[in-house]
Amino acid sequence: MSAPANVTTHSFTGCQAQAIALAERVAERLRNGLAQRGQAVLAVSGGSTPKAFFEQLSRQALDWARVQVTLVDERWVPESDARSNARLVHTHLLQHAAAAAPFIPLYTGDASPEAGLARAEARIAALPLPFDAVVLGMGDDGHTASFFPGGDRLAEALDPDGSARVLPMHAPDAGEPRITLTLPTLLQTRALYLLVAGEKKRDVLADARLGLGAARDYPVRAVLTQQRVPVAVYWCP
Numbered sequence: 001m002s003a004p005a006n007v008t009t010h011s012f013t014g015c016q017a018q019a020i021a022l023a024e025r026v027a028e029r030l031r032n033g034l035a036q037r038g039q040a041v042l043a044v045s046g047g048s049t050p051k052a053f054f055e056q057l058s059r060q061a062l063d064w065a066r067v068q069v070t071l072v073d074e075r076w077v078p079e080s081d082a083r084s085n086a087r088l089v090h091t092h093l094l095q096h097a098a099a100a101a102p103f104i105p106l107y108t109g110d111a112s113p114e115a116g117l118a119r120a121e122a123r124i125a126a127l128p129l130p131f132d133a134v135v136l137g138m139g140d141d142g143h144t145a146s147f148f149p150g151g152d153r154l155a156e157a158l159d160p161d162g163s164a165r166v167l168p169m170h171a172p173d174a175g176e177p178r179i180t181l182t183l184p185t186l187l188q189t190r191a192l193y194l195l196v197a198g199e200k201k202r203d204v205l206a207d208a209r210l211g212l213g214a215a216r217d218y219p220v221r222a223v224l225t226q227q228r229v230p231v232a233v234y235w236c237p
């Protein structure tokens with residue numbers, strides 16, 4: 001059985017080297033966007049894995065004031081909460097040179113993602129898509145963005161022809177209510193990266209790519225098997 005041809009994997013012996021390589025690659029994408037269109041748009045994931053990448057990217061010399069930064073998904077908590085993805089981005093990415101970048105949050109302060117959906121959707125609709133780069137992460141359970149196994153709106157979020165840009169998501173293992181860009185929105189990008197670390201995630205990814213056993217149902221498989229945008233996996237141990 002062969003892996004989908006749309007995926008290339010860049011493996012690194014250390015996570016610092018991975019962070020540097022991806023930061024240089026994404027910065028190059030953003031510079032191209034600035035040179036060709038006068039602006040650029042970047043969507044990044046949260047969680048814990050992107051910290052080193054964010055630190056490297058934040059020091060890249062480019063005209064950050066013209067780079068709009070948003071999230072691929074958010075936990076429905078205020079930025080004062082340690083689990084906020086926006087907090088992570090502010091702390092680790094929007095500093096140094098990148099402090100000048102405008103940030104477009106998905107969290108609106110409404111009581112629920114359903115209540116904030118229209119405002120979040122309007123924020124994404126106002127971006128000049130396609131993205132120049134989207135950087136996804138992945139959990140051990142095969143979730144990416146907030147496409148969680150068992151998610152109440154998973155099928156809708158993964159529908160490649162769906163019209164929603166953003167959707168709420170509730171799932172048993174998500175921790176808190178979520179909001180997520182949908183798959184067709186994430187695929188409106190000039191470059192798509194999947195940043196993963198650790199042996200466990202390497203195995204999850206390999207199984208998901210091949211559709212082996214339970215991994216056939218891992219949401220990340222929808223990203224790995226689509227043919228719209230090539231996926232570059234950046235992996236470190």
Ligand SMILES: O=C1O[C@H](COP(=O)(O)O)[C@@H](O)[C@H](O)[C@H]1O
Pocket residue numbers: 044045046047048049050072073074075085136137138139140143144145146
């Ligand atoms: O909850 C989330 O988890 C994933 C993976 O996070 P990590 O801590 O295992 O790196 C992340 O990609 C997603 O943006 C986040 O909301």
